[in-house]
Amino acid sequence: MTEAKTIDKTGIDIQKIRADFPILSRKVNGKPLIYFDNGATAQKPLSVINAIDHYYREQNANIHRGVHTMSQEITVAYENARATVQKHLNAKHAAEIVFTSGTTESINLVAHSFGKKFVSAGDEVIVTAMEHHSNILPWQQLCEEKGAILKVVPINDAGELIMEEYKKLLNAKTKIVAVTHISNTLGTVNPVKEIIALAHAQNIPVLVDGAQSVPHMAVDVQELDADFYCFSGHKLFGPTGVGILYGKEKWLNELPPYKVGGGTIKTVSFEKTEYADVPLRFEAGTPHIEGGIGLAAAIDYVNAIGLDHIAAYEQELLTHATEQLQKIAGVKIIGTAKNKASVISFVVEGIHAFDLGTILDQLGIAVRTGHHCTQPLMAHYCVQGTVRAAFAFYNTKEEIDEFIKGLERAINMLK
Numbered sequence: 001m002t003e004a005k006t007i008d009k010t011g012i013d014i015q016k017i018r019a020d021f022p023i024l025s026r027k028v029n030g031k032p033l034i035y036f037d038n039g040a041t042a043q044k045p046l047s048v049i050n051a052i053d054h055y056y057r058e059q060n061a062n063i064h065r066g067v068h069t070m071s072q073e074i075t076v077a078y079e080n081a082r083a084t085v086q087k088h089l090n091a092k093h094a095a096e097i098v099f100t101s102g103t104t105e106s107i108n109l110v111a112h113s114f115g116k117k118f119v120s121a122g123d124e125v126i127v128t129a130m131e132h133h134s135n136i137l138p139w140q141q142l143c144e145e146k147g148a149i150l151k152v153v154p155i156n157d158a159g160e161l162i163m164e165e166y167k168k169l170l171n172a173k174t175k176i177v178a179v180t181h182i183s184n185t186l187g188t189v190n191p192v193k194e195i196i197a198l199a200h201a202q203n204i205p206v207l208v209d210g211a212q213s214v215p216h217m218a219v220d221v222q223e224l225d226a227d228f229y230c231f232s233g234h235k236l237f238g239p240t241g242v243g244i245l246y247g248k249e250k251w252l253n254e255l256p257p258y259k260v261g262g263g264t265i266k267t268v269s270f271e272k273t274e275y276a277d278v279p280l281r282f283e284a285g286t287p288h289i290e291g292g293i294g295l296a297a298a299i300d301y302v303n304a305i306g307l308d309h310i311a312a313y314e315q316e317l318l319t320h321a322t323e324q325l326q327k328i329a330g331v332k333i334i335g336t337a338k339n340k341a342s343v344i345s346f347v348v349e350g351i352h353a354f355d356l357g358t359i360l361d362q363l364g365i366a367v368r369t370g371h372h373c374t375q376p377l378m379a380h381y382c383v384q385g386t387v388r389a390a391f392a393f394y395n396t397k398e399e400i401d402e403f404i405k406g407l408e409r410a411i412n413m414l415k
């Protein structure tokens, strides 16, 4: 068979792609692994594994500090990784890319530093009803500390933001809006460009939680006009423990340091410290060097496939899974927005999500069960938890069919 024959109409060469992910050929409980827990973390291609391996075999040294050759080499590689992220997000300057430990830390950084300088008693911060706890708690804590008020944009039954309500919440007291690009639980793709434009009309900055969007779609921070954009390496097929805060240079320059220590300074004396320029001002201590290198390899990998191809292929998986799930009696899909990414949450009448997940696991099928760190959203739908299948471009319709068979079997056992 020629290579071209394995490429489907969305441009995805599934055989070639699956061969790039060694873990996909392992068995779980004696069955071939079917990995649908991509919303929690994604698997890593060989190019990422090799980049990390190469780092420890050939490049290990600390960055930004040494005159010796290896330190200089790895400093260049690390800064090249930053440039890769910059290009990937279409940020204007490399200085707008801050390496963090992940989305959670990126949001904490902004809540802490922005909050310290710009939020006071009586001010308001807007989040939405579908946020991950990581995009609620930092703001909630800030509001408690400052005596500010957390406002929440409600959603409709389909799991879409009610934009009319959002517009009503924006006012002169609003200091920042924090919204997820794609809901990790519902799969809803939020109209962040419109959300940002509406906030900007009143000079309010917007932070976008991109943890679930970067693995599924191309993101252009200039086109969105986002003030802050956050994501995690591990959900983008890169290493754990590394993430990104994109911030417009004008904002980052305004913000006080978050964590302080080595690497964040120009000069230190016991009387006074002068902090470094951005982004180093926000990168205290030795960073996750192999994380940055691995993240750049992951970005190169998805770009070689093409995010447009990935998005088209994943939409086919989503449609197929939705159609199959809808045929099963008692299954209710939670999150039916018109614009969805390849994430499906569902409940089965009378059966606990955890029990379904446990039986599926016996069949080698990894799904996520529970509240997905979105307890307020669970309360909105009056459910304790859901089963979530989140598909990546290395998943197949055949895997979805196996999952559907497994689910039917589990339901028959449990009802």
Ligand SMILES: Cc1ncc(COP(=O)(O)O)c(C=O)c1O
Residues within 6 Å of the ligand: 039, 040, 101, 102, 103, 104, 105, 132, 134, 135, 180, 182, 183, 184, 209, 211, 212, 232
């Ligand atoms: C929408 C969303 N935001 C934030 C996070 C937190 O990401 P991390 O744990 O990598 O910091 C997640 C993780 O599932 C998420 O799905």
